Amino acid sequence: MTSLIPWQQRLSTGTEDIQDEVISWYQQTRHGRAYIPTMIWGTLQTEAYATVILRQVVDFLGVPDDVPAGVAKRMERQKVLYDGAHHYELILGEQALYTNIGGPEVMRGQLERLLRDGDLPSLSLGVLSATAEVGVVPIPAFNMRGEDQVHYELVSCGVDITDFAEIALHDKAFGALRGAASYGDEARNLITKALDFWSRGGSASK
Incomplete structure (x- = not known):
């Protein structure tokens, strides 16, 4: 089964309420996986980075402006990283380290967070x-x-998929992405390279 809910409907009261939903999802999900090719995963975003993202959401969709409240909830959601009861597999596309x-x-602050909390x-x-x-076609x-x-x-x-066969295909796709991704020191080297880029003002070539 696939369900589609327009953002204007889900965000009709602003960004705070949906962040409460997401907190519940993460608290209930002991083992989660995420592939994020072009931006930083919300559960690892700094307050400054999350503020820019939610400001863009409010301005683009024209929903009620409660950005500080939404950001506060996004920061609250990150407690799952430190409670000892959850584990998440995250694959970031290298582009996520450079998307401005x-x-x-x-x-710089965001990439320093990745280096600090990546382990x-x-x-x-x-x-x-x-x-x-990667042994799978490019995917969002x-x-x-x-x-x-x-x-x-x-x-x-937002799109939610619950069909078993479709979930199995996503499991297979994540496995292919995992097999092609860099971990440990290799991942840290890619993040450090991006941090150096932003430390130079983001104007030099990679």
């Missing part, structure tokens, strides 16, 4: 190099909540 969210200062016991962090060969970002649901965030709506 808020300018060099915000990006948390609750987290398996991989980075998919821009030149990595998706989150796997346990074994029962896959979630996509599209321009106009």
